[in-house]
Structures are given as C-alpha cells and as structure tokens.
Amino acid sequence: MSSPVITDPIKTLHLLKKSFVLIIFFGFTLITYHGVSQQIDVEYEKFQVDGIQNHFSWIDLSPDNQTLAISSTQSYPLYLFDWQKRELINTFEAGDWFAGPRIKYSLSGKLLLLQQLYYLDFAPNKDREVNFEILDAQTGKKIITFQNYHDAVISPDDKYAITLSGNEVSFWNLNTQEKEGSFEVPEATNAIAISPDGKYLAISHKTDARELKSDPRYKNNKKNLDILIDYKQQITLFDAKTFEKLFTVDEFYDIVYRLIFSKDSQYLFCHSVPNTKLQKKSNPKEGYVSVIDVANKNPLRMIFPTITYYFEPDFKLSSDMKLFAISSFNKYTEVHIYDFETGQMLYRFQVSFRIIDKEKGERLSLDARVSFAFLPDNKSMIITSGNRLVLWKFEK
Amino acid sequence: MKKQMFTLIATTSLLFSYAQEEMPLVWEQKMEHKIEYNGTGTEERGYSYAASAKEITFFDNNTGQTKWTAAFKEIVPKLSKIDELIPFWESNILFLFDRKMGKDQMACVDMESGKLLWSTDKYQDVSDDNLVYIPEDDAFAISLKTMLVYIKARTGEEKWSTSKFKGVVGKYVYMSDGYMVAVNFVPGGLGALFTGFKNQIAKFNMSNGDIVWENTYIGRAERKIVSRDFIYDLDVENNKVFLRLNGIQVYDYNTGANLYSAAFDFTPDIIGKPINAKKFGVYGAVADPVVIDQDLYVLDMMNKRTQYIKKYDLNSGKLLWTSPEIKEAKAIPHMMVEGDKIILQIGGAVECQAVIKKEYTVNNVTYYYWVYKIYYKNVKPCGVQAFNTKDGSLAWDSERFRKGITNGIMIDNQYYICSGTALYKMDANTGNEMYEVPISNAGVGNATLIFPYQNKIAMFGEKGVAIYNTEKGELMCSGKYKTSDVADMFDNIVIMETDNDDIAAFDLNTCKYLQFNAKKGAISDLSTDGQYVYVYENKVVSKLKTK
Numbered sequence: 017m018s019s020p021v022i023t024d025p026i027k028t029l030h031l032l033k034k035s036f037v038l039i040i041f042f043g044f045t046l047i048t049y050h051g052v053s054q055q056i057d058v059e060y061e062k063f064q065v066d067g068i069q070n071h072f073s074w075i076d077l078s079p080d081n082q083t084l085a086i087s088s089t090q091s092y093p094l095y096l097f098d099w100q101k102r103e104l105i106n107t108f109e110a111g112d113w114f115a116g117p118r119i120k121y122s123l124s125g126k127l128l129l130l131q132q133l134y135y136l137d138f139a140p141n142k143d144r145e146v147n148f149e150i151l152d153a154q155t156g157k158k159i160i161t162f163q164n165y166h167d168a169v170i171s172p173d174d175k176y177a178i179t180l181s182g183n184e185v186s187f188w189n190l191n192t193q194e195k196e197g198s199f200e201v202p203e204a205t206n207a208i209a210i211s212p213d214g215k216y217l218a219i220s221h222k223t224d225a226r227e228l229k230s231d232p233r234y235k236n237n238k239k240n241l242d243i244l245i246d247y248k249q250q251i252t253l254f255d256a257k258t259f260e261k262l263f264t265v266d267e268f269y270d271i272v273y274r275l276i277f278s279k280d281s282q283y284l285f286c287h288s289v290p291n292t293k294l295q296k297k298s299n300p301k302e303g304y305v306s307v308i309d310v311a312n313k314n315p316l317r318m319i320f321p322t323i324t325y326y327f328e329p330d331f332k333l334s335s336d337m338k339l340f341a342i343s344s345f346n347k348y349t350e351v352h353i354y355d356f357e358t359g360q361m362l363y364r365f366q367v368s369f370r371i372i373d374k375e376k377g378e379r380l381s382l383d384a385r386v387s388f389a390f391l392p393d394n395k396s397m398i399i400t401s402g403n404r405l406v407l408w409k410f411e412k
Numbered sequence: 413m414k415k416q417m418f419t420l421i422a423t424t425s426l427l428f429s430y431a432q433e434e435m436p437l438v439w440e441q442k443m444e445h446k447i448e449y450n451g452t453g454t455e456e457r458g459y460s461y462a463a464s465a466k467e468i469t470f471f472d473n474n475t476g477q478t479k480w481t482a483a484f485k486e487i488v489p490k491l492s493k494i495d496e497l498i499p500f501w502e503s504n505i506l507f508l509f510d511r512k513m514g515k516d517q518m519a520c521v522d523m524e525s526g527k528l529l530w531s532t533d534k535y536q537d538v539s540d541d542n543l544v545y546i547p548e549d550d551a552f553a554i555s556l557k558t559m560l561v562y563i564k565a566r567t568g569e570e571k572w573s574t575s576k577f578k579g580v581v582g583k584y585v586y587m588s589d590g591y592m593v594a595v596n597f598v599p600g601g602l603g604a605l606f607t608g609f610k611n612q613i614a615k616f617n618m619s620n621g622d623i624v625w626e627n628t629y630i631g632r633a634e635r636k637i638v639s640r641d642f643i644y645d646l647d648v649e650n651n652k653v654f655l656r657l658n659g660i661q662v663y664d665y666n667t668g669a670n671l672y673s674a675a676f677d678f679t680p681d682i683i684g685k686p687i688n689a690k691k692f693g694v695y696g697a698v699a700d701p702v703v704i705d706q707d708l709y710v711l712d713m714m715n716k717r718t719q720y721i722k723k724y725d726l727n728s729g730k731l732l733w734t735s736p737e738i739k740e741a742k743a744i745p746h747m748m749v750e751g752d753k754i755i756l757q758i759g760g761a762v763e764c765q766a767v768i769k770k771e772y773t774v775n776n777v778t779y780y781y782w783v784y785k786i787y788y789k790n791v792k793p794c795g796v797q798a799f800n801t802k803d804g805s806l807a808w809d810s811e812r813f814r815k816g817i818t819n820g821i822m823i824d825n826q827y828y829i830c831s832g833t834a835l836y837k838m839d840a841n842t843g844n845e846m847y848e849v850p851i852s853n854a855g856v857g858n859a860t861l862i863f864p865y866q867n868k869i870a871m872f873g874e875k876g877v878a879i880y881n882t883e884k885g886e887l888m889c890s891g892k893y894k895t896s897d898v899a900d901m902f903d904n905i906v907i908m909e910t911d912n913d914d915i916a917a918f919d920l921n922t923c924k925y926l927q928f929n930a931k932k933g934a935i936s937d938l939s940t941d942g943q944y945v946y947v948y949e950n951k952v953v954s955k956l957k958t959k
Binding site for chain 1: 627666668669671720725728729730733735737803804805
C-alpha cells in the first residue's frame with residue numbers, strides 16, 4: 017500500500033505536528049512505563065463508583081459487610097456503596113473538609129464517625145486539633161459536631177460520643193447532645209479509644225518527668241531521659257465506667273496519633289510517629305503501629321512499620337483477626353498485609369499509577385493517600401486509588 | 413681473659429639463638445616466560461598457573477612439573493597478547509581478555525586441558541570489575557553498558573538478559589527457591605560505563621531473569637581495594653533482606669517492600685594515605701551493627717563529632733533508645749554485646765588497604781612495581797566504654813586505654829584488650845581489670861593486633877608473634893622476626909611479610925618460624941592448608957614448606 021503524497025504545506029505542517037505530539041506522547045509513555053516498578057502476579061480490578069469523579073479519601077465497610085462508606089476530598093459528598101452489586105445506595109453532604117474525612121462505622125453500624133484530615137500536617141510535633149462529626153448511617157443526619165478536638169470515639173452501645181480536648185475526656189449523650197460527664201488526664205495528647213466490650217478507655221499522654229527522673233532505670237542516661245521526657249508518650253488504660261486508672265502500659269511511644277482496639281478487646285493498636293527531631297535521616301517519615309496485649313497488660317514486640325508522607329495511614333485487622341493491613345509509601349502508595357500471628361509480611365500492593373492502565377477521567381492518586389477495607393472472605397480487599405476503587409484478590 | 417671468653421661465648425650463643433632456619437625448598441621451577449600473572453590452586457586441586465602477557469603455564473603443585481603450557485595465540489588465534497586474565501577456580505575456567513578499542517576479545521579456556529571453550533567479541537568493556545561468577549548456576553553475570561547478561565560458564569550460551577538492572581552485581585544471596593537477591597554497584601573506574609546508574613537492590617527469578625521486585629538502597633556498596641571483599645553484608649533471614657551498609661537497611665523478601673532503614677552517611681577521613689598510593693581505603697572504622705534476638709544495635713555516626721549507639725526493634729526499625737553521646741571518637745572499630753552490656757572499643761587498630769607504587773634500582777636501571785598492601789593503623793583517641801542493653805545508659809568507662817589500643821576480643825565470655833604495650837583481662841560487667849600484663853617480655857615490639865587462638869591469646873607484634881594464656885596472661889611463647897606485617901594465616905600458620913617481601917611462617921603452637929628471603933617484587937601465596945608457600949619471582953616459582 018503506497019502512502020498518500022501530501023502536497024499541501026499546511027496539511028504537511030499539521031501532520032508533522034500530529035506526528036510530533038504522538039512521538040512525544042509515546043516516548044513519554046515508554047519512559048513512564050519503563051520507570052514504573054511493576055509488580056508481577058498481582059490480581060486486581062479497578063472500577064468506578066457510579067461515574068463519580070471525586071477523589072476518594074477514606075473507606076470503611078459496615079459491620080454487616082454490605083455497605084462501603086466512602087468519603088471524598090474537596091468537600092465532596094460522602095457515599096454509601098453496595099460493593100457487591102456495585103451500586104450507589106446513598107449520598108450525604110457531610111464532612112465538609114478540603115482534604116476529606118477519615119470515616120468509621122460505629123460497632124452497631126448505625127452511626128458514622130468522621131474525622132477531619134489534612135493534606136499536610138504543618139505542626140507534626142504539636143497535639144492534633146481537628147473537627148469531628150457523627151452522622152446517622154442510614155439518613156446521613158448530622159447528630160453532633162466537635163470543633164478542634166484531639167480525638168473522638170463512639171461508645172459500643174451508640175449512646176455516647178467520648179471526646180478528648182486538652183486534658184479533658186468528656187462523655188456526650190448522643191440523644192441530647194449534652195455533656196454528661198468528664199474527667200481529666202494530665203498531659204493528655206492525641207488519641208483515645210474505647211474497647212468494644214465497653215470496659216476500657218485507652219488514652220495517650222506525655223510522660224511524667226518527675227516519675228522518670230526518680231526511676232533508677234532511666235536516670236543514668238541523660239540523653240535518653242531527655243528524649244523520654246521531651247519526645248515520648250505513654251498510654252494509660254482507665255475503667256470506662258468509673259474512670260479509675262487501671263494501668264499505664266510499660267512502654268514509651270512516639271507521638272501517638274491513633275488508638276484502636278481489636279474487636280475482641282484483647283489488643284490495642286497504637287499508631288505513633290517520631291517527633292521530627294527523632295526521625296531518621298534515611299527515612300524521615302517512618303511511623304509504627306505497635307500492639308499491646310490488653311488482657312496481660314503487655315506491650316508486645318510486634319510492631320508494623322509504615323512510611324507516611326501526608327497524613328495518618330489506614331490500618332485494619334481482618335475480621336478473622338489473622339491478617340493485619342497497613343498503608344505505606346515507597347515511591348508509590350502501597351498496602352502491606354501481614355500475618356498477624358507471626359508479623360511476617362505476606363502481600364504487598366503498589367497503588368502505582370500505570371499510564372497504560374489509565375482510564376478516561378481517572379484521577380491519579382499521587383498524594384500518598386490510600387484507604388482500604390478487608391472484604392468478608394478475608395482473601396481480598398477494596399482499596400482507594402484516586403477516584404477509582406481497586407478490588408485486590410491477594411490470596412489466590 | 414675469662415671475662416673476654418665469657419663475652420665471646422655469650423655473644424656467639426646469642427647469635428646462634430637468633431639464627432633462624434630457612435623454609436625447606438620442596439621444588440623450584442624456572443618457566444620459559446616471565447611471570448606477570450599467577451594463581452595458586454588449592455592442594456586438593458593440585459595445580460596452579462603462571463603467565464606472561466603472551467604465554468601461560470599450568471604446573472603440578474606436587475612436583476612443579478608443567479601440566480600444560482601454550483602461547484595464547486595457539487589457544488585463541490585472535491589473542492596474541494592478553495591485557496587481563498581472570499581465573500574462576502570454581503568452574504575451572506580462565507577468562508582471557510584482549511582489549512582493542514571497540515573490538516574487545518574475550519575467551520574462556522579450560523584450566524585442566526588448556527582447550528578453548530568459547531570466545532566472543534560480542535561483549536565490550538568487560539573486566540574483572542563487571543564479571544561475576546555465580547557458582548550456583550555455573551554461570552557468569554556480565555554487566556554491560558545497556559544490560560545485564562547471564563551466560564553459561566562453559567558454553568558462553570546466553571541464558572537471559574535484562575535492562576532493568578544497571579551496574580555490576582555486587583553481593584548476592586542465592587536462595588534455594590531459585591531466586592536471587594542482589595545489590596548493584598559501580599566499581600571505581602567504571603562510572604562512565606553505567607550512565608544513569610542508581611542504587612538498586614532486586615530479586616531475580618534466575619531461570620528467566622525476571623525482576624520480581626526492585627528497590628533502592630542508601631550508600632556506596634563498594635569492594636575493598638586489595639582484598640576485594642565487599643564492605644557490606646547482605647543476608648536473608650526470616651523473610652527479611654538485611655543490607656548492612658552504613659548501618660542497616662531492611663526489605664521484605666517476598667514483596668520487596670521497604671520495611672525500614674537505620675543508615676547513616678559516614679566517610680572515614682581519619683588516616684592519611686601512604687606516599688605514592690594509587691588507591692587507598694580505610695575499613696572497619698565504624699563497628700558493624702549487632703543483632704541479638706529481636707534487638708538491633710547500630711552505631712550512629714551522625715558526624716565526626718557526634719556518635720551514639722541506638723537500639724532498634726529488629727522487625728520494625730522502631731528506635732527503642734539512644735545512648736549518651738560517645739565523645740571525641742574518630743573511629744569506633746568494635747562493638748560487641750556480652751550479657752546485658754554493649755562494649756565499645758573507641759579508637760585502635762583500623763584496617764587500611766593500599767596500592768602503592770614502589771621502585772628499586774639495579775645497575776642504574778630503575779624498576780617500578782605495585783605493592784598491594786593490607787595493614788593496620790592505630791587511630792586515636794582511644795578508650796573502652798560499656799553501656800547497658802536495657803536503657804543505653806553508660807555502665808562503665810575505662811580510663812586505662814587513653815594512650816592506645818590495638819583491639820579487644822572475647823574468649824569464653826571474657827573480655828581481653830591490648831593497649832599496645834600491655835595485655836588486660838576485664839570484667840565486662842564492671843569494667844574492672846582482672847589483670848594487666850606488660851608485653852615487653854615477649855621481645856616482639858609493641859603489639860599491633862591480638863586475636864583468639866585455641867583459647868589462648870595470639871599477639872602480633874611489630875617484629876613477631878607471641879602467645880599468652882588467658883588465665884593469668886602468662887607468656888607461653890614468642891618468636892622475634894624482622895619488622896613485618898601479617899600477610900596471611902591458616903590454622904596455626906601465620907605468614908609475616910616485610911616491606912622487602914621477605915616472609916616468615918610462624919607456628920602459633922610454638923612461636924617458632926621458618927623464613928625465606930625473597931627478591932624484591934616477589935609474590936608469596938600461602939597454600940590453603942597452610943603447609944606450603946608458593947613464591948613467584950621473575951621467571952621462577954618456588955614451593956616452600958612452612959613447617
């Protein structure tokens with residue numbers, strides 16, 4: 017087949033321009049494709065949620081495993097999504113925050129707790145003060161809002177919101193929106209958690225300098241003592257009914273951002289990030305999720321590392337409590353799945369942008385934010401990827 | 413008269429007492445060609461080689477008789493003169509290189525028979541630096557400008573190639589599941605070959621060259637200048653890849669995920685290089701990380717003035733504690749954990765390696781040659797400190813070693829340390845001295861290094877070797893030689909070598925030695941069983957007994 021002869025100089029110019037654009041595009045494609053570290057043997061499917069173009073921020077699966085609550089950035093709505101039928105169930109105007117909210121179902125699934133997120137934490141060494149909202153998970157009705165609080169959780173019976181602000185732990189009746197009680201935790205910091213059995217309240221706080229200075233274990237290393245006093249925190253467990261102090265975990269943690277109990281109340285997960293003065297030059301954004309055996313009051317030497325650049329990572333335990341997943345970052349956003357018993361990493365998914373994968377209208381997930389939810393089979397999970405969701409079957 | 417007689421007898425007996433036996437000659441063979449390249453095979457193998465740029469001779473280790481000899485052009489017509497020769501003993505292969513601009517010839521010859529296995533001009537810019545033998549597959553990984561090629565050693569057949577791994581295959585771990593984890597590096601002088609190089613650590617499927625995962629690492633994964641040992645370690649344990657380079661970097665073996673790193677950037681600048689040194693390196697100035705169960709102890713050399721010990725959780729890299737600052741330390745060559753104490757040796761003997769240009773004049777003609785030297789230099793300030801493993805607090809600090817240290821060693825959970833002029837036994841728990849023994853009675857000059865030998869303490873002096881018992885530090889034996897350095901060691905045999913290339917073989921059981929006065933520029937190789945020394949001089953190969 018012979019090529020057509022083009023005599024029109026304008027057409028020639030257009031053709032040259034088109035060729036140039038194509039060469040540039042494919043050249044870039046090849047470079048990008050070559051530059052991306054490809055995982056092999058990964059089974060996943062990317063899909064869109066009912067044509068939604070908004071960038072997703074966080075996801076959580078309802079306790080009945082039917083509904084995926086999805087929040088999005090830039091004050092966009094919050095969605096309820098039937099992940100099995102892949103149908104949008106509902107849309108709520110809530111969590112009106114630019115970087116979107118973290119989202120969590122209450123134990124019964126009747127309520128949703130939203131926590132304001134930020135793209136960047138400009139004062140990582142200071143206590144977090146953000147906004148919280150609690151919604152009815154069916155209607156999206158706003159029940160209560162907390163402005164500039166360190167942390168908030170919903171009680172297992174859905175009756176109370178428990179908040180941390182300054183040194184005060186407060187109990188808010190969700191029917192009346194009235195504060196019904198409170199107590200003080202000296203030098204409280206960022207995080208509070210209530211155990212699903214309703215017995216324990218875990219609260220993070222600064223170390224007690226006087227106590228440490230008089231402790232022979234620590235007074236012989238001034239360098240370390242200063243670090244413990246200035247940059248480390250501790251976790252104390254209280255009786256959730258009487259507010260009586262039960263015990264302080266015999267371990268020092270970096271700046272605690274989040275505390276979560278396992279569903280059987282046996283383990284407490286503590287996400288902490290070192291003070292900027294303690295961060296390693298080699299990996300300045302390393303954080304850790306440490307595990308505490310609550311029943312035995314024992315801080316375990318099971319620690320899951322994560323690298324987070326912009327905000328707090330997502331981490332979850334599978335429903336059978338055999339797998340622990342955490343988001344991380346290493347050139348691309350990633351999800352790591354560990355065997356919870358042994359601490360061995362089993363699977364890794366790079367939520368990397370592959371230019372050859374890109375669908376029309378897809379927005380990139382380049383800001384290191386990723387959230388996920390284990391599916392009921394505990395062999396697959398749904399992961400956010402920009403304005404798409406990824407169904408990853410990690411166990412074949 | 414009696415007095416004069418006594419003096420004469422005493423002097424004579426003293427002379428006789430220092431008269432040392434020569435190493436018995438097993439055989440001596442003169443080659444038909446100069447010896448520019450040499451290689452000593454093990455006694456089990458039974459043969460070695462000596463070669464010039466044009467000819468090569470393989471000889472029998474037992475008799476010195478020629479096994480085969482040939483001009484290179486007889487083996488490979490395209491090779492009249494070689495520029496480099498690399499032996500790969502494990503595969504019985506000799507690599508020959510003839511470098512011509514853009515038309516490099518490479519040939520593989522069977523050591524046993526001298527027959528050509530294969531030759532090619534397909535691969536350019538290949539040298540000892542970018543050719544790695546992988547014995548597990550009997551194959552070579554050749555790092556070229558654009559790709560890594562994996563070829564079968566004895567046929568030259570290309571098994572696979574990949575362009576996703578730049579630079580030379582450095583240290584690697586070949587796993588039983590057929591996968592290999594390797595780091596890349598750029599040898600000195602090959603920087604121009606690997607443009608766009610980046611530090612890579614990768615896991616290969618060795619059957620097809622697929623890279624399962626790749627990641628980056630921090631630091632320069634180099635080799636030592638003379639001994640060619642890698643200056644880092646790579647291990648796979650418990651499904652984790654541990655790269656010990658400037659601290660420690662940890663990856664997940666299955667997925668390649670970057671788990672954590674506790675690394676620092678530190679370049680020792682503590683010892684000046686010798687005059688006329690072409691290449692020079694200082695090694696071991698910073699102690700390697702120590703792993704005890706789930707604890708990782710890393711010496712963090714933040715900068716020249718600030719050093720700390722840091723204890724991390726091995727699995728996650730979480731910092732558990734930081735020790736007080738270790739003040740005024742230029743080098744911390746040793747860190748060991750004994751019970752609940754971390755013992756730090758500050759200053760002392762640090763390994764140096766150098767390639768030095770030397771010359772000698774005969775009949776008004778000056779000859780130049782290269783000396784490959786491994787030696788130890790003492791770095792000050794010196795000291796010994798111990799820290800508690802629980803919280804990093806200082807347990808004790810010994811003032812005793814301010815003036816000097818060679819090194820410290822552990823024998824049966826007891827700590828022994830040498831100041832250069834005295835030997836000490838110390839209680840690791842308290843830092844108390846259990847004894848102090850001056851070493852002047854050994855008559856071998858100041859100590860340069862001590863090391864454990866059969867529950868005894870062997871000491872290398874400036875002029876010989878001495879053995880002490882551990883119990884009370886009593887001198888058991890000593891042997892005085894000339895000013896020399898340790899050149900080689902096997903079991904009870906230690907080879908000491910002078911600057912003039914003379915050697916002495918010491919028996920550590922008796923401290924007696926046999927000596928051999930070699931010609932300038934001679935190369936001595938201790939056999940792998942320590943029984944013999946092969947000396948290569950000009951055209952002559954000699955085999956000598958060490959006992």
